[in-house]
Amino acid sequence: MGGSSRLCRGAARVPRMPDLVPAADEIALFPLHTVLFPGGPLPLRIFEPRYIDMVRRSLRAQTAFGVVLVESGSETGAVAATAAVGTTARIADFYSLPDGLLGVTCLGVRKFQLRGRRVQSDGLNLGEVAWLAAERKIELPAEYQHLGQLLRKVLPELGDFYEGVTKHFEDCAWVGYRLAEILPLSLSDKQYCLQLDDPLARLARLSPLIQRTE
DSSP: OOOOSOSOOSGGGOOOOOOEEEEEEEEEEEEESSOOOTTOEEEEEEOSHHHHHHHHHHHHHTOOEEEEEEEEEOSSSOEEEEOSEEEEEEEEEEEEOTTSOEEEEEEEEEEEEEEEEEEOTTSOEEEEEEEEOOOOOOBOOGGGHHHHHHHHHHGGGGTTTTTTSOOOTTBHHHHHHHHHHHSOOOHHHHHHHHHOOOHHHHHHHHGGGSOOOO
């Protein structure tokens, strides 16, 4: 696998926002220095009371929370700025870690655009979100078949990280999301890939970073 320090250069390359589903909700937010993609795994160590309470509420109500990239500021305490597009996370499992902290395994579900953000008295961020339309299902074309084959080989080598992830090796969006997760890209480049709403355009961006061995 090859790497690249940047995928986008200059404001002209910022992708347009995906089409919106005409609905809006307020959800709990978990700002992180990571980018979560639909269908992807996210292990978390929870220690702040605001997020312990959030996890408890999510488990009790069977609801998801939103993960957004922190663009400035810290994950702990106040967050100065976040990305405009994030992904909801559904809790798949929870457990006690050896250090006594709460461990949570989540799966990415649905992309959203953040329209506004407010902070509760306990410090939890709440976001007003507009849901983004799901990407169209496109079968992996012949020119990108090597990318699906690469994932078939690589994902099992990542231990149990992808064990609970449903596999769709012939779907363009799924393959592009998984590549964006595992390639050594900067967070801004991962966010760029998340904000793209065309799965073929995402693969066209990522494919040159893969060294073909055929």
